[in-house]
Amino acid sequence: MAIVAGLILGALIALLMRPTVPPEYTRYLVVVVIAALDASLGAVRAWLEESFLERVFVVSFLVNATAAAALVFVGDRLGADLVTALAVVFGIRIFGNLTRIRKRVLGG
Secondary structure (H helix, E strand, O other), X not given: OHHHHHHHHHHHHHHHHOOOOOHHHHHHHHHHHHHHHHHHHHHHHHHHXXXXXXXXXXXXXXXXXXXXXXXXXXXXXXXXXXXXXXXXXXXXXXXXXXXXXXXXXXXX
């Protein structure tokens, strides 16, 4: 769980420091953050289901973020806006994880 604590600490530091991102990179940052949120909520769900593996979380986190940024890059080169598509896909996964977390915590 040290990894999750590190992610939370990093997010808090980023909020306090308020770094700026050049406008040409904001599309990439958006999908990377959404992908990271998906992986993090998946880790919480796995932890509640007592199936959490740090190795799986780290790989999922890095692969999701890298793949999302790569897809946006390819979409930009092809003239297709894949940010919306990725937001929808990761949004579905995020809400699925939230539903499973809620059921685990509250029952039902």
